[in-house]
Amino acid sequence: MQIHIDRAGGQIAMSGEFTFTDHIPFKEMVTEIFAAPGRAVVIDLSKLDFIDSAGLGMLLLARDEAKKSHRELILRHPIGQVKRMFTVTRFNTLFKVEE
Amino acid sequence: MSPVMDIVESAADERVVPEGLVDARILIADDDPLCRRLVAGVLRAQKFTNIAFAEGGLSAMEQLRRFRPDLLLLDMQMPDMSGLDVCRQIRVQADFADTPILVQTATVDRKKMGELFSAGASDFLSKPINPSELIARVVVHLERWNSLRALRDYRERISRELDAARRMQVELLPDPITLQWAARTADLRIASYNRSSSELGGDLWGMLPISNGAFGIFLADFTGHGVNAALNTFRLHALIHEYKALHDDPGALLSMLNERLVRLLRVGQFATFMYVVVDHRAGVLKCASAGAPPAILVQGTDGRARLCDSSGFPLGVERGVRYRTSRRKFPVGSLLLLFSDGISEFPDAKGERIGDDGLLAALNACGPALTPQEVIDRLCGCAGITEGTPLPDDTTIVCIDRRASPRRDDQASCDRAAKQLAMSSPGGGR
Structure with a gap:
């Protein structure tokens, strides 16, 4: 997985595969x-090709962190397998997901 | 001046040997009695007391077995056996493969030194012996040897404990007798596959007998793998058996398990879970799912395999979730396949994953003559999983097959299985 962080804009772009490692x-x-x-x-x-359950777990950690610091967390444009995982685990209702 | 006198004259260093090293067993192998005494004298001056002697190569080998030294000080030139040969003979013994051997030599010939190290010497001391150098090298090698041994002991202990834990985890899975008994009673066949990515895994599956031959099959997959995930499978196993009254009601069971797990699991941990009650008399499946991979169902003899919707919050994420039970027909000729994402997301040699759709296609290509175990083997093969392949994730597959009646052996073997079951599990007779 590669992560690009834009601190000033509060943006994180993830690409590749998001797994246990x-x-x-x-x-x-x-x-x-x-x-x-x-x-x-x-x-x-939008450039993330794959997520496993450990990756989903880490998104839950980020969601928890956002709640604690009274910040909004938005997941933008999941595609392919990631989108399907969001549907099957109903994560699309747990998070604010922008298509 | 003789080398021996050198020792005496320069023995003035006041270094302190770390505690815990002075008990080390040190073997001094030298054919010259004066050399032996003086090397021992230097060691004793530093409080080393556990010292033994060998007068030559053969006696060194004998003392190695009896005294089992932590370190050997070996003279290079001995009449009965060369220091090189002693080194080689020691190193072929597994018990002494890493024991420090310090060779004392008068020559500092580069080629000879090379031979010495390739024969297995750990280090050398040039003669005439300098006491400070002797002590410094002995201490360095003993410390290294001690930490190596501590590390090895630790690894062995952990490995033993993981082994014991793995055996306990295997015992959580349905035993073959119980399974065979349930399958025969329901007039169908059950096959399974379960392998962890390491000693311990985060997958768990089980069979829950209900009544009149109906039974439930569950398949759980905790986030991550290893010890953490494995301990969660033990928790879940205990919880499932705590709610026997809900075993016939998949939605209610999942809702209850979720309420319990959401309070037990840390943020970021959860389990995907699929539970199916198989009622062969009614020809019906009752299913509930918590974000598990979709089950694959073939309905009836002429049915095509299709994916069953399995969406739902994984267990342990949100409080107050109500899971629904869905009913599906399961007439004679049907087949149900449950699996964890370990197979659908297994990256093959090209890094490609078979996915749910790939498994579906592979199952559709399986002929009706295949036994459920053969179906599982075929699917593993299609996914690229073979016997020895290391698995990046824990993998579980369960196949419930009503396509052909199982071979009817005499009733006796069924009764036998039932009897053994009643004896082996305290709750089995109820």
């Missing part, structure tokens, strides 16, 4: 982005 970089990134001031945090998923 990305636990540590993702956690660090979440801590960092929520430490920076701002309102909404957007995670752009």
